[in-house]
């Protein structure tokens with residue numbers, strides 16, 4: 125049967141009733157369809173790669189979180205830490221080496237308290253203002 129191509133408008137001989145494009149237009153149409161499939165595949169793999177990257181990052185975050193918890197000087201129970209931080213100013217003024225004739229014990233405790241204060245300042249989310 126004789127038909128008009130839906131793409132280019134030229135007349136062509138269709139040997140099957142479902143053919144609506146001339147052979148040239150059909151080839152172009154088929155190529156476009158294949159390219160579309162490839163793009164779908166690309167998108168799929170990009171999505172897969174992104175998902176794997178997210179999983180990788182999530183496990184890294186988990187690992188860092190557990191390392192951070194391991195490094196906490198009072199473990200998960202931070203109530204003692206909180207108390208120390210709250211009373212830090214008083215403690216530091218009480219144990220100041222100047223008030224104890226520069227004693228080694230006073231110096232040691234001051235250094236220890238300053239260390240706690242510094243660690244607490246690095247994790248402000250755990251106990252509010254230091």
Ligand SMILES: [Zn+2]
Pocket residue numbers: 129130131132133134145146147148149150
């Ligand atoms: Zn055509």
